[in-house]
Amino acid sequence: MRFSDLSIYLQKLEKTASRNEITQILAELFKKSTVEEIDKICYLVLGQLAPNYRSIVFNLAERMMLQVIAKAYGRDIEKVKEIYKKVGDLGNISQKLSRSYEGSVFSVTEVYNHLLEMAQDEGQGSQERKIEKMADLLSKLNPLSSRFVSRIPVGKLRLGFSDKTIIDALSWMETGNKSKSGVLEKAYQVIPDVGLLAQKVRKSGIDQAVKNMKPEVGVPILPMLAQRIKSTKEMIEKMGLVFVEPKFDGLRVLIHFKRGGQDDFVKAFTRNLNDIREMFPELTDIGKYIDAKSVILDSEAVGMDPEMLKLADFQTTMRRRRKYDIAQKAKDIPLRFQVFDIILKDDKNLMDIAYSKRREILADTIKPNNLLVIDEKILTDDPAVINKEYRERIAQNLEGVIVKKADAYYVPGRTGWRWVKMKEEESASGKLTDTIDCVVMGFTVGKGKRAVFGLGQFLVGVKDGDKFKTLTKVGTGLSDEEFKKFRKQMEEYKVKDKPKEYEAEKIYTPDFWIDAKFVVELAGDDLTKSPTHASGFGLRFPRLVGFRNDKAPEQATTLKELQKLFQMQKM
Incomplete structure (x- = not known):
């Protein structure tokens, strides 16, 4: 597909507010794409070059893009800045100043590869090279193409939809409706890469594409989230036998580990799929605490206050996410990881195993240590026990408790009555029951x-x-x-x-x-x-x-x- 043709679709999407219309436009676009390019199209319509967890960024600020535009069209930088103050959009400026109509010769893949090469350019002089290459690309695109390409490096494509709409469009492409969005979303939750999913669907159809989707070490899975129920009596009515566990005020972290030769593979992903492994030097040697070749663990990173000898609050824990002085921060705010679930062990998918069994596997996998600490638990079907445990955890300055259905599978997202969080009691404070x-x-x-x-x-x-x-x-x-x-x-x-x-x-x-x-x-x-x-x-x-x-x-x-x-x- 020519990039100029893709730009026509981008313009349609930009002008459309209806979610259903956007879905149908995308479905039509996907039908016209090839297996080799549909993944790139998915990323580009989202203003990206890869799935979120790969974190491929341009590091080009708007002021640098103004230099790019001035260079591409031979304009004075001050004049471009003046126009930008009035217009407020890089895309509008590029389209207005562009005079080239040769863009029709570029394919989607060629433009994508140009952008990817620029984004991955690092080292001394990389900013200057990026400006030069981006200006060269813009100068060869037609006005409409330049409108959208100039927005991508600064993350402002702003077409008003997300991965979820692309999933709906893939269903629409095959069925003419959203009837298969559910199975596609389930596959996406395990491997959150719409480009890869679209490629599989385009190649072999939805039913085949979603088969055998299982978690992989190094690829973040969307975490399971807790629902809200006010009454402990209702919790038992909906969930039956449950585990009651402490709720910590920490940072949700999914730890990926694979034993290697000299160096083990370790990643740490947040709930929004960011890899923050470099901020946790403590995880370097976790292999000595793990009795497995590979695991994916679900945990809460909790900061410790060394002076007060107690758990730190969330905002203090979050200071560990800084990119600089990491070693010093690790000393100032030591961490422990409260581990409460295991999703994969020795490359075996554990998502469709009951939580009670996963807890047994977890206990057999983590050796006793002070870094990876398995959450305490109580098994009960008595509302009074939940209330008692809740009050005790509040007295310990924790957030409350998480109540988990004993036979629940690991299901990403916030669906069904599998996990329920119990925080501040309304009767005690007269305030809203949750943040x-x-x-x-x-x-x-x-x-x-x-x-x-x-x-x-x-x-x-x-x-x-x-x-x-x-x-x-x-x-x-x-x-x-x-x-x-x-x-x-x-x-x-x-x-x-x-x-x-x-x-x-x-x-x-x-x-x-x-x-x-x-x-x-x-x-x-x-x-x-x-x-x-x-x-x-x-x-x-x-x-x-x-x-x-x-x-x-x-x-x-x-x-x-x-x-x-x-x-x-x-x-």
Whole structure:
């Protein structure tokens, strides 16, 4: 397929707001693609070059892309900057300045390979080489192609859909509906690579493509997540015999290990599929604690406060994610990994084995040590036992308990009544029974002292399909220093117009919109029905609990979960 033809589809997608129409446009596009190029098309329409977990990034800031555009079209850099201030979009500038119509000769694969080569260029002088190569590519593309290609290096393609829509489109391509989206999504949860999945579907059809999809060491799996139920009596009614385990305020980490020759293979993935292995030097020698050739372990990384001889809070633990002074941070904030599940052992898939059996396998796999610590557990079908265990864990300054169905399989995502979290009791505090993870959609500059920071309140929303819908504005919970820091972080993601995946009434229009990048954890007194917020709900007295850098926007609280929370507070 020629890249100019792909650009026509990108333009259609950009102009379309309907999720169903987007799905059908993608299905038509996929039908016209070959097996060899469909994976590349999937990545490109998402504004990427690879699945998220491979972390292939350009490291080209917008100011550098302005240099690229000036060089590509022989324009003065100051003039380009001036246009950018008015237009606010790199794609619009490129399309406006482009005069070349030779782009039709480039195939999708050729453009993709050019971009991949640039992204992987490292070392001394790499930035200059990237600018040179990117300018050369843009100068040879037609105006419409340059519109979309110039946005990709800075992560601002913004077509308003996610991997989930591509999964629906693959089903539509074969069946003319979304009837096979479920089986495709199950396969994607095990190997979260839409490009690879699309290639398999294009080659042999959906039924064959999803066969034998199993976890692999080195490829992150989407983690299993807990539901919410307010009553312990209801927990037992829905789940029967359960394990009750402590809930730690840590960072969810899936540890991948494979025994090698001289060096063992070790990876550590967060719940949003980022590889943060380099931030955990402790994991280098974990082979001595593992009685297996290969494992995938599910765990919670919990920081320790050496001075207070107790567990650190989440924000302290998250300081370990810094990219610099890692060795010093490891000394300042030592970690232990609370291991509670095993997904693979010796290359055998354990996902379809009962949790009680997986716990037995886990106990046989991890040798006693102080780094990989297996969670304590109680097996019960008595609501009173759950309540007692919960109160004891709260007294220990833990978050509460996780209640797990004893015979549950490992099912990625938040489905069914397999895991349930029990945190703050509403009866004890009169507050909302759980926190809400929201996406920051925009911000106001503030008045008075806040005007100095350039940040008064930020607008947040919850996820509903591929959309983010407003819930509340937040202006409390941050220190002055944190306000300044967050304002600086948001600057890079400011956009001129409201992103097409956002739903917000005009009265909530912020001074600046930002791309969906930041997830924050909010507490509040209660949820209320709202006729003005796009989610249909408002949050009374919202307070920022912390930044959830371990979560992607796609993992924010969903509207369906919000509706459950609303129902629970009335019980």
